[in-house]
Amino acid sequence: MIKVGIVGGTGYTGVELLRLLAVHPDVQLTAITSRKEDGLPVADMFPSLRGRVNLAFSAPDNVDLTKCDVVFFATPHGVAMAQAPALLAAGVKVIDLAADFRIKDKDVFEKWYKIPHTCPELLDEAVYGLVELNREQIKGARLIANPGCYPTTMQLGFYPLLKAKLIDTTSLIADSKSGVSGAGRKAEIGTLFSEASDNFKAYGVSGHRHTPETSAQLQRYTDSPVSLVFTPHLVPMIRGMHSTLYARLTSDIANEDLQALFEKEYAGSAFVDVMPFGSHPETRSTRGSNMLRLALHRPGNGNMLVILVVQDNLVKGASGQAVQCMNLMFGLDETTGLQQIALLP
Amino acid sequence: MIKVGIVGGTGYTGVELLRLLAVHPDVQLTAITSRKEDGLPVADMFPSLRGRVNLAFSAPDNVDLTKCDVVFFATPHGVAMAQAPALLAAGVKVIDLAADFRIKDKDVFEKWYKIPHTCPELLDEAVYGLVELNREQIKGARLIANPGCYPTTMQLGFYPLLKAKLIDTTSLIADSKSGVSGAGRKAEIGTLFSEASDNFKAYGVSGHRHTPETSAQLQRYTDSPVSLVFTPHLVPMIRGMHSTLYARLTSDIANEDLQALFEKEYAGSAFVDVMPFGSHPETRSTRGSNMLRLALHRPGNGNMLVILVVQDNLVKGASGQAVQCMNLMFGLDETTGLQQIALLP
């Protein structure tokens, strides 16, 4: 059994880790920390876990995480970089669900996240945890930078096209939409029910932290300079993410060949579902599951390819992806404990 | 492996059965019928099942259900009564999720459901599938009448009080609220998003079919005449049911004794969670799971006891309960395949 610790268990990615790990056949939940909720049984905060998770929150100082085999950080940015070195030194693997190790360039990180990076020496070692594109590296990793939710959809949608050199890399557009849980479990007026319900808006259009992360990753797959316009929006739903990707084809390629390209690329990936050409994937078809589904469109048979990508932002976009990484790091099949079927309706 | 057939798989209780049974370790999905969708792969209608359920719908005439070990009817009222006799005669067990066998009195059934009962000779044999109150009978049953969603909450809430003769049986009130999926997957204006969202209303206040079902069952647990006022309401949420039950105490009993009464009654029932006295159970704490949670309140320490009961109307209120019955009928632990943790948030 893998002994698992979770740092920061009171947010949505934390409780989602608990939901997944509580039924994972190879995991023993060992510790969960919260500075504010020391001593509170987890199930008192999240009644959905009554009878299923018997742990209580521990203050960070009251628990020895070095007894874990792996520690997940479901914390705000900045926490993992402070604690990772000691854990790694003690032989504990680390999976950070925040951004501390996602961006290799320290300066870029500091520009976008407005905090100093206190642990730059680990940036090179950290493996970007997008399983479908980094599977082998993840198997041998000690430290995982779990991808952002939006970047997961953008990369899995653009990757086969970049790799095959089929598109203009300088005019990529991602028009993305996220459910409100992506904003986290923080007391803020903007995400109150009475503000976010029955409403739709864009945010961060002039610049969002997921742009540099995604651009840098996309650049790894092509020699051409990548330029991406990314427009996030807030959807009045709890879970779900939909990215509508626009890529201009630079060569004359048949739709069947595009479809075949994607199907071949993801043939070995249990959690990427390439739907039939012209499909309209719905976010709810992934609700609560680790699946990402995508479909290709070519409006008017012109040179603009539209790729529709959906996932549950808390599962494949966060905690499910993290567990998928853990599975690989411990030699398990990557689907272990992640076979939940989406909740529909 | 239990060979399972589903009659009428295009509604919400049908797709919920598929979600649960597709991961049930002892079940082999064998057939699923739909008169209208003959030949259509199930996953084309419900993309959440892509890669997980490979069956296609079959027209009823194209499939031999007698090869199944058990057949679930997720159909409108009237279908199961027509097909059950032949199936039972062939040694197939039958679980009806509709109302055909819920009401023992043929005349009462016909008055409320406005159709003739074509199979009254099975009414006596049919076992009412409320596991917590009928466990032993269900184990030996051939034919199960799966309870209505509302009646499940009302019975499990009132039962310990009736059994202990603590309340005035003539003034029971159930003020119940259901998510919209309870209305089924039918094209109707009243349950369109634009009609049901951002709205709340009561319906059927002057008379609802679940009143006679519940009254008759409650009467089984007491010698005193039962009189119930039941008021259902429609909540703008997909899944979830909340019953607020009002019972007038007839004896002077301490709150701790009331709490102990409920805890003792349901101590052996894995799917009934008696929360601490004064708790406010939320429907989302059961979303997608087979749990029913309840809590007791005594406003102003008067003689009115308020019992709050929540469940997922499609799981414990329908398909999960049906699978729970199936487990017992086939000698399995009743929790087999039903350990999904509620999806929160």
Place this chain on the structure above:
Amino acid sequence: MIKVGIVGGTGYTGVELLRLLAVHPDVQLTAITSRKEDGLPVADMFPSLRGRVNLAFSAPDNVDLTKCDVVFFATPHGVAMAQAPALLAAGVKVIDLAADFRIKDKDVFEKWYKIPHTCPELLDEAVYGLVELNREQIKGARLIANPGCYPTTMQLGFYPLLKAKLIDTTSLIADSKSGVSGAGRKAEIGTLFSEASDNFKAYGVSGHRHTPETSAQLQRYTDSPVSLVFTPHLVPMIRGMHSTLYARLTSDIANEDLQALFEKEYAGSAFVDVMPFGSHPETRSTRGSNMLRLALHRPGNGNMLVILVVQDNLVKGASGQAVQCMNLMFGLDETTGLQQIALLP
């Protein structure tokens, strides 16, 4: 033109006052205060008011409210009682949308609101602003205690029955449901979209501040001792309130006579709509309007009368009612500026 000041304009009742008063033909918006937002144009916080309200928020110390004819307090409890005496002394009328003057008994107020009442000498003078039951008193009032949202529905539903001595006053039940805006525009986890959406729960079942307010008012209409059980619930919708009231009839009265009783009682009240017997009023039929609609039911023709009452909690339940009071206090027709038709769908 009536010169109007608003104290505390950043909450939902404040912005709702602005929406109503900005188009009121006899009102000149003169000042709106906010300690935190001094100098911020109101329309920057509420873009719905762009081009329609050109005021900026003023810190309380930067504005002389004694130049107003009337001041509305859309503040937390405790603010109006501190400022009302000086305003009244200066000849300014005061309408408090909070609870400071709703409860005549200082001790009861202090028990439920946990703050000392600093202005008990005004409790007797304050007029309870439920127009339909207090119209004449309101016309002459200097100081209005605007009713709570729940109490409005309970009183207008029970009043004709109490007055006619038709019901058992000791077993009143109000099972009430409110949209989330009733919780106000405060940064709190419990009312985040991701917490409150797709969910339903009761709250405050063991005791809610609206119980003593309502009980005291109901007691004014009958000699018999009133006993009320009130159970509030939270509905995943922004606006709207639905009270399901249960009253036990003590005399044998025909349904037509009950209906006639209500119709006669509210014949002169433009904002109370007595729907046909057996109707199911929907909250959305009042969304954004000052209407309260109600309908009577008698399940199984027994002795339990069920009264369904709906309103928009921010309009008839708060700001609309306050404007209705203002109209009367200034000699206007009570419907002036309040003729908005509900937004449906």
Place this chain on the structure above:
Amino acid sequence: MIKVGIVGGTGYTGVELLRLLAVHPDVQLTAITSRKEDGLPVADMFPSLRGRVNLAFSAPDNVDLTKCDVVFFATPHGVAMAQAPALLAAGVKVIDLAADFRIKDKDVFEKWYKIPHTCPELLDEAVYGLVELNREQIKGARLIANPGCYPTTMQLGFYPLLKAKLIDTTSLIADSKSGVSGAGRKAEIGTLFSEASDNFKAYGVSGHRHTPETSAQLQRYTDSPVSLVFTPHLVPMIRGMHSTLYARLTSDIANEDLQALFEKEYAGSAFVDVMPFGSHPETRSTRGSNMLRLALHRPGNGNMLVILVVQDNLVKGASGQAVQCMNLMFGLDETTGLQQIALLP
């Protein structure tokens, strides 16, 4: 008083016309037709109109619409073209909220709408009712083709840029999102609450009827060939539309000049609100009002301009726009009866 008839009053654009016209100071509602609901009081179907609209539906054969001054068609495509000639001949003005007269090219219409155009002789005369771009023509029109909801947002967003020749006309992208009421009040499974709630999806990506309408209109404003990719999506909200427009700048222009261009263009248009550069307009800021709000963004100060446009799809996107046209046709100020402030929250 303008005598108004409405053909097809049972859908959402019909009831929205009623909401607006019932309080319009210069309008007398004269007739409203519905083939199926002959004799039913309008307020029985839409309780929000109780006490405000006393008309009953009339079967088309039972009412003489030639006595009206203007007739609105809130009908499916194909109805207005059949009835318009006779009405126009009788001197009645006609405003069609459907698509019958939106597309000047009969063949294009028939290709996209799959019905023969029975009245092509009126296509030239019909005036496209987008007030801000066609104001003078509308004043003299007898027959108005009210624009589609999506096309309104796309045209008002792209127009100033096309007119000023600032963008590449061959790579326009409109990523649009609509509330569910845009799908109408029809009994369909796809727009049930349980299907559309807590979900997000694109639809019609390969081709939508609003593409040819918009392309043809945009082409009127430029000599360069227009090429548009339009991607509509369904948002789980009742009302509201958000278009995210992408236009590639072809000249080096400062952001302030772009902002000034838009502000100048719409300075005389009361219902177009050009928000400050970099704003994020929310759909709810237009809920129930006739306002369209837009804002410009330039991510990374590159050559891609992003224009965010919001409106209420049933008001500025349909019925409000139609009333705005009517006002001009009858010599009224275009804002008459359209001053409702958006309902927020």
